[in-house]
Amino acid sequence: MSANDPYARLPEVPSFTVTSTSVQDERPLQAAQLSGIFGVRGGGDVSPQLSWSGAPLGTKSYAVTVYDPDAPTMSGFWHWAVANIPATVTSLPEGAGDDAGSGLPGPAFQLPNDARVTRFVGGAPPAGHGRHRYLITVHALDVEDIAVPAGSTPAFLVFTMASHTLGRATLIGTAETPGAAEVVERIEVSRLIPALAGDIFAVLTDPKGHADIDASGMLMDAEGERVEQPGDRFLVHMDRDALGDLPLGKYDVEVVITNLIPDEEIAWTVEGRIRPHARHVYGYRLEPTEGGTLVTSYYDWSEIDEEWKERLVFPVVPESALKATLGILERTVRRRTAARPDAAGTR
Structure with a gap:
């Protein structure tokens, strides 16, 4: 224009x-x-x-x-x-x-x-x-x-x-x-993080790690065991008032793992109190490379429920938010590895 x-x-x-x-x-x-x-x-x-x-x-x-x-x-x-x-x-x-x-x-x-x-x-x-x-x-x-x-x-x-x-x-x-011809149903952004894939994956499989790397300000905390396979779940405490856009207040959602390949990829969807579930998918791919790990964050809404197409304008999560989360992920991995007694990573 x-x-x-x-x-x-x-x-x-x-x-x-x-x-x-x-x-x-x-x-x-x-x-x-x-x-x-x-x-x-x-x-x-x-x-x-x-x-x-x-x-x-x-x-x-x-x-x-x-x-x-x-x-x-x-x-x-x-x-x-x-x-x-x-x-x-x-x-x-x-x-x-x-x-x-x-x-x-x-x-x-x-x-x-x-x-x-x-x-x-x-x-x-x-x-x-x-x-x-x-x-x-x-x-x-x-x-x-x-x-x-x-x-x-x-x-x-x-x-x-x-x-x-x-x-x-x-x-x-x-x-x-x-x-x-321009309809997009998936966003991907990448960042080279100077850390081992195993250290990054340790954050992504830890429920509290999801709250730590959130860029929206909505994820207050998380509860549950470290996820190990598709189908594993954990609870996340949300506060929509942090955004001030929708009057949803504080509520809980379940994160459901849809794909997990150790040190390579993790993906999940979110199930909340509103039915049917939206079924959009969030995920990370990890590729070890010179200087660290190339981390690709993606958000896919190609399989969302038809009812949600009428309720929301997708993408709900903009590309800028994925980029911000990758930056916070790098910072979180650096802090966690530095705090370990051995201060050394594993692949």
Whole structure:
């Protein structure tokens, strides 16, 4: 997609700060902010939580817009527009932009978006069209009432705001839908770890080792015996509140080993309290090489249950998380081997 900046065509104004618990800047949108209305599996069409601060002096109201400049049109695509947010308001809860605008403060109101519905519509880039950006912007205005009709288009709102804008704060979510020939159902990342395969495998077969190398912050602890063969299980204590994305709180899951070849490969799936089980698979392959062991971490969702395809947008675990876990694995192996009485590894 072109890296065009749609705000380059507007008067330059100071920036201020906008944050969100729903969207990370320059990161893919969560399923909740994708569009089930437009057919995205698991899409929730839930407007993001927003908080802002540092608006210029003289701000009398705010407007919020969500805009995709990369849509295959000559004018982009407006997903959401809210006008007349009072200057005393500096946040919107997640889901404020539902059909009723239930989370909006009076006298704020929503304008019809480019789908001609008066609500937030999530991202839904066409398959194979590449990475789309979703510009989530809070506009600080010098008037309490921007004086546009409720049935106006978002483009007309922005046109009217141009001469009243004191500041503008933007964060960017992204989304991409693979084309038919681009569907990926497995992620693999590799890292050369300067350690013996046996020392690395000792961490991966230890239930507490799984909590030690977790990069998500959700794995609190683990209980069980060291695994030795497919079918072995152990318990993991999870805390979804660590991510702040889904209201699942604290819960337990069972890790079920699906493949185990000593010092060469280990893989597992996870069984939780929700049925049917998703059946996505996590694993590691170990290949001794010059300088240590080449460790490949993989996440495979090719065999997930059909019901889960409707519940979640895969991959649940991004490539960046696999890379982070490999880094933590190297650190954990180094610390454990250094703490051993003999301080020597075995293959």
